[in-house]
Amino acid sequence: MTKPLSAETIAIVKSTAPALQQHGVAITSRMYERLFVDPEIKKLFDMAAQESGEQPKRLAGAILAFSKNVDNLGALTQAVERMTTRHVETGVKPEHYPAVAAALLPAIKDVLGDAVNDQVLEAWGEAYWFLADILIGVEKAKYEAVAA
Ligand code: HEM
Numbered sequence: 001m002t003k004p005l006s007a008e009t010i011a012i013v014k015s016t017a018p019a020l021q022q023h024g025v026a027i028t029s030r031m032y033e034r035l036f037v038d039p040e041i042k043k044l045f046d047m048a049a050q051e052s053g054e055q056p057k058r059l060a061g062a063i064l065a066f067s068k069n070v071d072n073l074g075a076l077t078q079a080v081e082r083m084t085t086r087h088v089e090t091g092v093k094p095e096h097y098p099a100v101a102a103a104l105l106p107a108i109k110d111v112l113g114d115a116v117n118d119q120v121l122e123a124w125g126e127a128y129w130f131l132a133d134i135l136i137g138v139e140k141a142k143y144e145a146v147a148a
Contacts, residue, residue: 002134003130003131005070005127005130006126009123009127010070010071012120013066013070013121013123013124014067014070016067016116016124017064019112019116020063020067020094024064025053025056025057025060025108026111026112027054027060027063027104027108027112028057028059028107028109029105030110030111031056031100032050032103033107033139034102034103034106034107035099035100035103036101038099041099044096046090055104056148062079062083066127066131070127080134080138082144084135084138085142086145087088087135087139088121088139088142089103094136094139094140097132097135097136101128101129101132105121105124105125105128108121109121121141
């Protein structure tokens with residue numbers, strides 16, 4: 001069972017929503033640059049959706065929605081459904097999640113620079129794993145349903 005986020009982490013994540021609104025696509029584009037250094041991970045993605053800018057936009061939208069609703073996850077049910085369906089279609093596995101964390105958190109720093117301090121990055125690290133654990137759990141059930 002995922003440990004609930006602290007009130008402080010929730011407050012920090014929510015406070016970053018305006019910055020994400022403004023710079024979300026820059027952050028996710030930078031994240032993919034970092035992520036695609038690994039050819040095994042790059043293979044999972046449809047490069048047309050990358051080059052058209054669609055995928056960075058979708059991911060930025062998901063992260064923004066998450067930052068706004070981190071204390072109201074019921075609002076994300078449909079989004080979680082879509083993401084996990086797409087992840088299962090493309091073969092995303094739990095072992096891929098650390099690479100996305102390792103690309104996303106530095107990308108936030110790359111783009112927002114001095115506007116984020118260690119405390120903000122730590123809060124986002126916790127929030128990332130909170131969401132990742134939810135996605136991983138739903139994806140596990142979907143893989144099992146496909147296998148059955
Ligand atoms: C908390 C972490 C993550 C979030 C919030 C997230 C979010 C999303 C979203 C919003 C989409 C688009 C769904 C749609 O079609 O509407 C997507 C698709 C996708 N995600 Fe994730 N994702 C996460 C982790 C990962 C990981 C760890 C991987 C594997 C490296 C991954 C690989 C993919 C792939 C391959 C697609 C399909 C893209 C395509 O169509 O080319 N994601 N994800």
